[in-house]
Each structure stands twice: as C-alpha cells, then as structure tokens.
Amino acid sequence: MEDLSGFPLEIVGENSPMVSFKKVRKSYGSLVVLDDLDLDVAAGEMVSVIGPSGSGKTTVLRMLMTLEKINGGVIYVDGKPLTHMDKGGKLLLANDKHLRTRRSDIGMCFQHFNLFPHMTAIQNCMEGPVQVLGLSKAEARDRGEELLELVGMIDKKDQHPSRLSGGQQQRVAIARALAMRPKVMLFDEVTSALDPEVIGEVTNVIRKLVSEHNLTMLMVTHQMGFARDISDRVCFFYGGKIEEQGPPAELFGNPKRERTQQFLSAVKEAV
Amino acid sequence: MFDWLFMDEWFPKFDWRWDYTWEILPRLIEATGNTLIAAAAGYLIALVLGLVFALAQRSQSRVLTFVVREFVEFVRSTPLLLQIFFIFYVGPQFGITLSPWVSGMIAIGLHYSCYLSEVYRGGLDSVPKGQWEAAIALNMTTAQTYKRLIIPQAIPPAIPGLGNYLIGIFKDTPMLSVIGVAELIHTANAIGSETWRYLEAYTMVGVIFLALSLPAAGLIRAFEGFVRRRLGM
Ligand SMILES: Nc1ncnc2c1ncn2[C@@H]1O[C@H](COP(=O)(O)OP(=O)(O)OP(=O)(O)O)[C@@H](O)[C@H]1O
Numbered sequence A: 001m002e003d004l005s006g007f008p009l010e011i012v013g014e015n016s017p018m019v020s021f022k023k024v025r026k027s028y029g030s031l032v033v034l035d036d037l038d039l040d041v042a043a044g045e046m047v048s049v050i051g052p053s054g055s056g057k058t059t060v061l062r063m064l065m066t067l068e069k070i071n072g073g074v075i076y077v078d079g080k081p082l083t084h085m086d087k088g089g090k091l092l093l094a095n096d097k098h099l100r101t102r103r104s105d106i107g108m109c110f111q112h113f114n115l116f117p118h119m120t121a122i123q124n125c126m127e128g129p130v131q132v133l134g135l136s137k138a139e140a141r142d143r144g145e146e147l148l149e150l151v152g153m154i155d156k157k158d159q160h161p162s163r164l165s166g167g168q169q170q171r172v173a174i175a176r177a178l179a180m181r182p183k184v185m186l187f188d189e190v191t192s193a194l195d196p197e198v199i200g201e202v203t204n205v206i207r208k209l210v211s212e213h214n215l216t217m218l219m220v221t222h223q224m225g226f227a228r229d230i231s232d233r234v235c236f237f238y239g240g241k242i243e244e245q246g247p248p249a250e251l252f253g254n255p256k257r258e259r260t261q262q263f264l265s266a267v268k269e270a271v
Numbered sequence B: 001m002f003d004w005l006f007m008d009e010w011f012p013k014f015d016w017r018w019d020y021t022w023e024i025l026p027r028l029i030e031a032t033g034n035t036l037i038a039a040a041a042g043y044l045i046a047l048v049l050g051l052v053f054a055l056a057q058r059s060q061s062r063v064l065t066f067v068v069r070e071f072v073e074f075v076r077s078t079p080l081l082l083q084i085f086f087i088f089y090v091g092p093q094f095g096i097t098l099s100p101w102v103s104g105m106i107a108i109g110l111h112y113s114c115y116l117s118e119v120y121r122g123g124l125d126s127v128p129k130g131q132w133e134a135a136i137a138l139n140m141t142t143a144q145t146y147k148r149l150i151i152p153q154a155i156p157p158a159i160p161g162l163g164n165y166l167i168g169i170f171k172d173t174p175m176l177s178v179i180g181v182a183e184l185i186h187t188a189n190a191i192g193s194e195t196w197r198y199l200e201a202y203t204m205v206g207v208i209f210l211a212l213s214l215p216a217a218g219l220i221r222a223f224e225g226f227v228r229r230r231l232g233m
C-alpha cells in the first residue's frame, strides 16, 4: 500500500486552497494519465484548463468529482482530504460514506449535459435538493426557479430535455448543479457539443457566475478566447502534467514553454 | 382420388352442435376468469421478482451476482412443466405442501421472472453511463439513482419484451391443468370426459385464447407509447 505519511491530514490556514491536488496519480493499466499532479485552486478562483486531446484535462475534473478512483497522492477540498479519510491519524482510501459527505462541496457540468430525460427542467433542478439535501418540494421548487431564472430558462421550466436545444439543455444542467449549492463548480467542455450560434448563451451564464458569485471554478475548454476573458489563471496540460500556468494575459500573450507555444499556434491556425 | 376424405364414418366427428356449444360456454367463460387470474398473478410475481433478479445481477457482491445468474440460467434451461411438478409433488416430501393454485403461481411466476430479468437487464444496460455520473455529481445514493433515474428510464425500452412475455405466460397457463388448476384446458378436459364430445370445448378454448391474444400486441404498443409520453421521452 502507498505510504501517505508525508501528506497532511488537513490543510489549515488563512489562505488554504479550496482545491488541492497533491502528487495525484491516475493510470489506466500501463497508461499514465495524471503524473504526480500538483494543482491548487484558491477559493473564488476561476481556473481554466487547456491542452491537447488526451493530456488528462477531463481526468482532472473526474477525479475531483470522485467519478474515478485515485491511484496515488491525495486530493483535498476545503482543507480536508476528499479521496482519503483520516483513520486514527492515517490517511486511508475513502469509502462510499466519506465520499458522499465530502463531494457535496462539488458540482459538475458535462459535455453532453446528462440531464434526466424523464424529468422536466424544473424537476431536474429539484431532484438533488429533494432527494439528497432533504428540502421540501416547495423549497426545492423556489430554489430551482430562481436558478432557472438566472440561466434564462424559466419560461421553459416545464419542458422535458428532448424539447430543448443543446444550449438550453446545458443551461438547465448548470442550474441543476448550482441547486446543490456547491463550493466548487467543474465545467468539462460544456460548449463542445453545441452549435456555434448557441455557445454564447452558455458562456454568458458562466460569465455571470464568475462576476456575481463567489464560486471556485475549474473549467476545461477549447475556447481560448473565452478562457482568456474570464479566467484568473490558465493551466496548460501536457502528458498528464501542468506544462505551464499563469494569468491568461501572460500564458496566451507570452508563453514560455515550447510546447505551449506550439499548442497555441496550432489552435490559432485551426480557427 | 380423395374419396376417403369424405367417407361417411368421418363425418359424424365433424358435426358441430351449437346447442351443446351454448350449453358448455358458461363453464368455459368461468374458466377463462381463472386463466386470466392465473396469468395476471403469475405475471405480477414475475414483474417484481424479475426486477429483483436483474438488480441482483448488477450488485457489487460477486457472490450474489453469481448465485442469481446461475439460478436464472438453470430455470431458463429446464421446462416449466418440470418446475410445476417439482413444486407441487416434491415440495411435500420436504414438508412444504402447497395448493395447486399456490404451487402453480410460484412455479409460473418464478419461471417467467427469470425471462423478465433478462428483459429488465437489457433496459437497465440501455441507460447511458452519463446518467450515473450526473447522479454522483448530485451526490445521490445508488438506491436513489436506481429508483429515481435508472429504473424509470429502463422501463419504456423494456415494455415490448415485457409484453411479449405477458402473452407467453397467458399461453402457458394450460400447464397448470396438470396439477388440477381449473383453468381453460382443465375445464375443457372435464367437459370432454363427461360427454365424450371434445370438438366444441377445445375449439372454443382456441377461440378464447385467440380473441384475448390478438389485441394484446396492439395494446402493449399503445401502452409503451403512453408511458414514453408520460415520461417525456
Ligand atoms: N476509462 C478509461 N480507460 C482507459 N483509458 C482512459 C479512460 N479514460 C480516459 N482514458 C485515457 O486517458 C487519457 C486522458 O484522457 P482525458 O479524457 O483526461 O483527456 P482530455 O485531456 O480530456 O482529452 P480531450 O481533449 O480529448 O477531451 C487519454 O489517453 C484517454 O484515452
């Protein structure tokens, strides 16, 4: 078993990060996808993740959402271990119960929305609050309507997903995730499955979240312009590691590493 | 050339007596009630148990998965008639004495639950993985996810298969006659042995089965459409 004695049981202090990956390893068989990844995200920070296909961007988010098992290292959320639990001063791999208590701080939106097709927009938003948080239907409905209002979907609240466009579905999915009141929101290429003309309605919602809400956000995107606009920091992933990171102006305007330069010029050409 | 077909001694056997038909019809209709009750009760058992078996085969416990899978395979590879005999005649040797009706319902319900579990399994597997991931992102438990998300989405695609087995179970109820359940065939047999006329009784049984089976397929399709609309799918 892995020796985790070097990892803290808790990260305390004024400026302790909201999310902290410490030497996180993930592999599928012999394929190493995340290679001793260290990544901190401060509370209220918006971090964009860019990089070539297969560099491990989605995996970072899936690990944080506990959709994938960790193979090494520890992930902390809000100072406390997420992937592990403190058993008498030792970090052990988290069990289901621990994961359930700790992942309540995290919400996620997916590339393909993953709305519940047998429920209307408002029912999608009420499901988590009623079933998981134990809100009454009336409370959950109020909360859901407020959020559908925020994402501009209130007039479609009684429609099933099959009656909504991709952009509309993604906005409902954002409302559904926010209804759980997470501290950290994860966005995995939320505009990649959308027609170009509706991308704006989703990015505008994310812009609004950044400017009006004190959420910590981690966003994987292929839209460089959008990442540059709204991020506090951009991380360029390459081969399961962060090759380069920094404020968007710096990373996009004056990339230091050759791989970053290559990637950014390749992306520019593709546009 | 075909004279032998029309030989006199054949004809009496083909003579159909309407007055006799009307006379036995009430008994056959009463038996139809029993057939329908048997089919419905057996089907209800199979609907519930089938889902339980399907879910058990997806459980985390390897032992449970293995045991249920083997049991389902075993039941599916042995004849229903044998299972009926087994429960009714062998049961008492182990101190389990059940009435014909109860034995019959258990046998037919259990038998069909194994077929239905395969139908459910297909439906459950057809629900996209993304639904599970969304449920985890909302921090729902496995039980909540099955109950609220996976099972409701697994049912509509399973309805045609589930419906076929409803017709199947209906047509298999005559097997219960062998242990004395007074369903249609059992009653027709009784009528025949009383009067030595079988033609009318068996023909009417066939007509009744046909009349009930034929609209079923259409009704099942309509029901599937109804459920899909209700779920907005
Ligand atoms: N379940 C899995 N089994 C095996 N390999 C996987 C699995 N999931 C991901 N991988 C591999 O892990 C690597 C990283 O995948 P990941 O999805 O994180 O990449 P990404 O950076 O998000 O790429 P993209 O831009 O194409 O979405 C890829 O090589 C991928 O093939």
Ligand SMILES: [Mg+2]
Residues within 6 Å of the ligand: A057, A058, A059, A189, A220
């Ligand atoms: Mg990806």
